[in-house]
Amino acid sequence: MNPLLTQAVQTEEDAETEGVDVDAELAAAIMSRRIIQSLITVEAWEGYTFADHQIKIKESHDLYGAVMWPSAIVLCYFLDTHRDTYNLLDKNVIELGAGTGLVSIVTSLLGAKVTSTDLPEVLSNLQYNVLRNTRGSCRHAPHVAELSWGKELEQRFPQAACHYDYVFAADVVYCHPYLAELLDTFDHLCQDGTEILWAMRFRLDRENQFVERFQTRFHLDELYDLPSLSIKLYRASRKGMGRKTRSGEAA
Numbered sequence: 001m002n003p004l005l006t007q008a009v010q011t012e013e014d015a016e017t018e019g020v021d022v023d024a025e026l027a028a029a030i031m032s033r034r035i036i037q038s039l040i041t042v043e044a045w046e047g048y049t050f051a052d053h054q055i056k057i058k059e060s061h062d063l064y065g066a067v068m069w070p071s072a073i074v075l076c077y078f079l080d081t082h083r084d085t086y087n088l089l090d091k092n093v094i095e096l097g098a099g100t101g102l103v104s105i106v107t108s109l110l111g112a113k114v115t116s117t118d119l120p121e122v123l124s125n126l127q128y129n130v131l132r133n134t135r136g137s138c139r140h141a142p143h144v145a146e147l148s149w150g151k152e153l154e155q156r157f158p159q160a161a162c163h164y165d166y167v168f169a170a171d172v173v174y175c176h177p178y179l180a181e182l183l184d185t186f187d188h189l190c191q192d193g194t195e196i197l198w199a200m201r202f203r204l205d206r207e208n209q210f211v212e213r214f215q216t217r218f219h220l221d222e223l224y225d226l227p228s229l230s231i232k233l234y235r236a237s238r239k240g241m242g243r244k245t246r247s248g249e250a251a
């Protein structure tokens with residue numbers, strides 16, 4: 001388990017009724033990784049510390065997209081520890097397949113203007129997590145929106161109006177039938193200067209080959225290789241477009 005991840009079970013209703021200091025109680029639970037039992041209602045959540053904030057993520061175990069995946073933690077860790085080279089202040093960022101929203105939340109806390117996207121059935125849990133963790137703490141309020149890969153891209157995200165500095169994606173390649181649509185979506189959202197940060201979990205050969213398909217249209221650089229997690233973190237940009245440069249790097 002990633003050391004940044006802690007778990008607790010919250011008993012908000014019990015605690016409020018009894019006048020217990022929920023924050024202190026839960027902070028102690030997080031530190032000791034104890035589980036607090038509830039008698040009335042149980043809200044299970046996972047706690048993370050990124051961008052100098054305690055973030056609480058609610059999962060929904062009957063929805064694939066509402067479960068936290070390790071790639072999201074890898075991408076957040078990278079963003080948090082590379083704030084100088086990847087300064088997100090006032091940058092336009094869109095996240096694909098945002099799931100529980102951790103990456104969108106951290107990106108918002110780091111000062112970006114974030115559009116957090118996923119399939120319609122995932123949006124309510126995503127919106128809940130994004131609001132709960134960013135309300136009153138972000139320079140720009142993040143926006144949660146439906147984006148089904150490959151569908152109505154120009155209608156919903158017109159290229160003339162939507163210019164993104166970054167496209168973020170964590171664990172969006174797995175055994176689903178929309179890999180071609182995903183590639184088209186990356187393609188549609190990338191313009192001059194747009195950079196993709198993509199955390200890829202390697203599983204089966206069929207899905208892993210997506211990396212080669214991806215490279216037919218995008219320049220790809222490896223930022224992390226984490227064999228114990230079978231995850232790589234890539235940055236990419238559309239071939240034929242202007243590329244961002246950082247100190248010491250060739251364009």
Ligand SMILES: C[S@@+](CC[C@H](N)C(=O)[O-])C[C@H]1O[C@@H](n2cnc3c(N)ncnc32)[C@H](O)[C@@H]1O
Nearest residue numbers: 065068069072097098099119148149170171178
């Ligand atoms: C493995 S989960 C990763 C979620 C999150 N990024 C994370 O790392 O915790 C894959 C995500 O892609 C979304 N997804 C799958 N197929 C999609 C599609 N066709 N269009 C848009 N999102 C899709 C799922 O709803 C889910 O949130």
